[in-house]
Amino acid sequence: MSLLEVRGLGKRYVTKRSFFGRAVDRLVAVDDVSFSVEAGETFAVVGESGAGKSTTGRLVLRLIEPDRGSIVFDGTDVGSLSRRDFRPYRRRMQMVFQDAYGSLDPRVTVHDSVAEPLYIHFRTGRDERLAKAAELLERVGLGRHLFDRYPGELSGGQLQRIAIARALTLNPSLIVCDEPVAALDVSIRAQVLNLMKDLQEQLGLTYLFISHDLSLVEAIADRIAVMYQGRIVEQGTVEEIFGNPRDAYTKQLLAAIPSPVPRALRGSPLP
Amino acid sequence: MTATIPGAEPAAVPARRRGELVRRFARHRLAVGSLLFLLLLVLVALLAPLLAPYDPNAQDLMARLRAPSGAHWLGTDEFGRDVLSRVMYGARVSMVAAAEALIVAAGIGAPFGMVAGFTGRWVDGLLSRFFDGLMSVPALILALTLVAVLGPGLTNAMFAVGVVFAPRYFRVARAVTLELRKETFIEASEALGATGTHTVLRHIVPNIMSPLVIQASVLLGTAVTAEASLSFLGLGVRPPQASWGSMLSGAYSYAADAPHLVYVPGLMITLTVLAFTLAGDGLRGALGQRTTVVAEGV
Numbered sequence: 001m002s003l004l005e006v007r008g009l010g011k012r013y014v015t016k017r018s019f020f021g022r023a024v025d026r027l028v029a030v031d032d033v034s035f036s037v038e039a040g041e042t043f044a045v046v047g048e049s050g051a052g053k054s055t056t057g058r059l060v061l062r063l064i065e066p067d068r069g070s071i072v073f074d075g076t077d078v079g080s081l082s083r084r085d086f087r088p089y090r091r092r093m094q095m096v097f098q099d100a101y102g103s104l105d106p107r108v109t110v111h112d113s114v115a116e117p118l119y120i121h122f123r124t125g126r127d128e129r130l131a132k133a134a135e136l137l138e139r140v141g142l143g144r145h146l147f148d149r150y151p152g153e154l155s156g157g158q159l160q161r162i163a164i165a166r167a168l169t170l171n172p173s174l175i176v177c178d179e180p181v182a183a184l185d186v187s188i189r190a191q192v193l194n195l196m197k198d199l200q201e202q203l204g205l206t207y208l209f210i211s212h213d214l215s216l217v218e219a220i221a222d223r224i225a226v227m228y229q230g231r232i233v234e235q236g237t238v239e240e241i242f243g244n245p246r247d248a249y250t251k252q253l254l255a256a257i258p259s260p261v262p263r264a265l266r267g268s269p270l271p
Numbered sequence: 272m273t274a275t276i277p278g279a280e281p282a283a284v285p286a287r288r289r290g291e292l293v294r295r296f297a298r299h300r301l302a303v304g305s306l307l308f309l310l311l312l313v314l315v316a317l318l319a320p321l322l323a324p325y326d327p328n329a330q331d332l333m334a335r336l337r338a339p340s341g342a343h344w345l346g347t348d349e350f351g352r353d354v355l356s357r358v359m360y361g362a363r364v365s366m367v368a369a370a371e372a373l374i375v376a377a378g379i380g381a382p383f384g385m386v387a388g389f390t391g392r393w394v395d396g397l398l399s400r401f402f403d404g405l406m407s408v409p410a411l412i413l414a415l416t417l418v419a420v421l422g423p424g425l426t427n428a429m430f431a432v433g434v435v436f437a438p439r440y441f442r443v444a445r446a447v448t449l450e451l452r453k454e455t456f457i458e459a460s461e462a463l464g465a466t467g468t469h470t471v472l473r474h475i476v477p478n479i480m481s482p483l484v485i486q487a488s489v490l491l492g493t494a495v496t497a498e499a500s501l502s503f504l505g506l507g508v509r510p511p512q513a514s515w516g517s518m519l520s521g522a523y524s525y526a527a528d529a530p531h532l533v534y535v536p537g538l539m540i541t542l543t544v545l546a547f548t549l550a551g552d553g554l555r556g557a558l559g560q561r562t563t564v565v566a567e568g569v
Contacts, residue, residue: 063458063462087464088464097458097459102456103458103459104459105460105473105474106456107477107478108473116465116473120463120464121464170463170464
């Protein structure tokens with residue numbers, strides 16, 4: 001059984017209403033999206049901006065309510081639960097945002113931010129939750145002297161480590177990572193990605209990894225779904241997608257990956 | 272990786288930022304002066320029984336309408352009461368009345384504004400229409416009605432003023448909450464499994480405090496004017512209790528003979544309103560808020 005199984009997920013937005021409030025024009029953000037994610041794997045959703053990949057991630061976590069489709073998490077149809085009944089499932093499904101700085105309250109120290117989920121779900125006492133948060137912050141490689149800093153005082157890489165630590169506070173099974181390194185310097189990307197890989201191995205995490213960057217996905221994902229205009233046009237293992245792309249859009253996307261050696265020079269001796 | 276990029280830090284960093292805030296506020300000379308004036312006023316109001324040279328209600332009909340002199344620094348009024356003492360006691364009335372209006376306005380407006388901004392949809396629509404409607408009620412008319420129903424007295428009148436000011440608080444709270452709602456950390460709070468109540472109390476309230484505090488300074492200034500107007504019209508304090516408005520009201524029939532009776536309370540009202548506005552301006556500058564708020568009449 002898959003950890004996450006999504007069937008026929010759809011979300012439309014009304015972009016124009018008539019004078020009487022009837023919807024006249026709609027934008028289809030996500031259209032009939034189905035995929036399943038196995039426990040312990042990294043499932044990547046790729047596509048250009050506006051393809052609906054971020055919306056898909058948010059629909060899975062019900063940060064946006066889907067119009068149609070089912071979301072089955074670990075055998076439970078979480079998509080049909082009331083928001084209140086869904087809340088306990090949030091412990092097991094967390095999210096890491098692209099904008100690490102924005103995802104942390106600027107008026108809360110990073111130590112308190114990482115400890116907060118324990119208060120939200122278990123009303124854990126302050127000392128106990130700070131102890132657990134300290135453990136996690138050290139695990140993601142943040143020095144103790146930075147624990148009492150505010151988000152505005154730290155760098156992007158540090159903040160994303162903190163956001164990852166916060167996502168781990170509740171021992172989740174699934175983490176939706178929405179472009180977790182897109183906003184980071186290239187030099188720091190590899191560090192954060194390696195951290196994510198290590199954590200996955202140690203904790204048996206499952207990632208739903210959203211990215212527009214195919215070369216990144218090739219490095220981290222086990223399986224890939226390619227989205228275009230709200231639909232999944234192709235999905236398969238990394239080898240299948242990169243080795244033998246069948247969809248025209250996937251081919252285009254692959255062709256657009258910048259190569260360290262420009263195609264024109266390939267095969268010809270270097271000058 | 273460990274070093275923060277210089278200049279990349281946002282202007283506002285809490286707690287450690289307090290020193291920075293004071294430093295930036297101190298650059299606004301007028302604001303600092305205004306704040307000192309207001310502090311002095313509060314001090315005088317608190318210590319009026321100790322500081323006042325005379326009993327503010329003691330009449331001396333032999334010494335009516337005296338000009339300022341050594342015995343009566345600011346002269347005496349139509350009943351021979353010491354104007355300085357009455358201004359000091361009047362400061363108490365003004366401060367308490369302004370505070371009451373602020374507490375009522377903020378207490379009603381801010382929570383509903385946050386709920387409207389955070390919840391959105393029909394809740395927002397309903398609350399916004401209600402407060403828009405409330406805004407159209409003239410403060411003085413509502414005060415008159417309330418005084419007619421609940422009986423005369425400054426407390427009832429200022430309660431009415433507070434109710435009429437509530438929509439301004441509602442609007443500010445709603446607008447900043449709406450803006451904040453778009454922030455990723457609010458979405459992140461939901462993703463962590465927080466309830467709306469937790470998100471509002473822990474992440475919205477602390478982040479909308481600055482605009483609310485700025486709004487308070489404007490509202491206090493307006494409330495001082497409102498108290499003066501109400502007392503001038505006889506809806507506020509009852510004689511012989513002194514308030515700046517009631518002093519003006521008593522004084523205007525003698526303006527030709529004893530102009531100091533008009534100047535003293537009039538100047539106090541003007542200076543106080545100006546001080547609240549200027550201090551609020553300085554605070555806004557120090558907090559880096561862009562919205563301009565202007566004191567309005569009632």
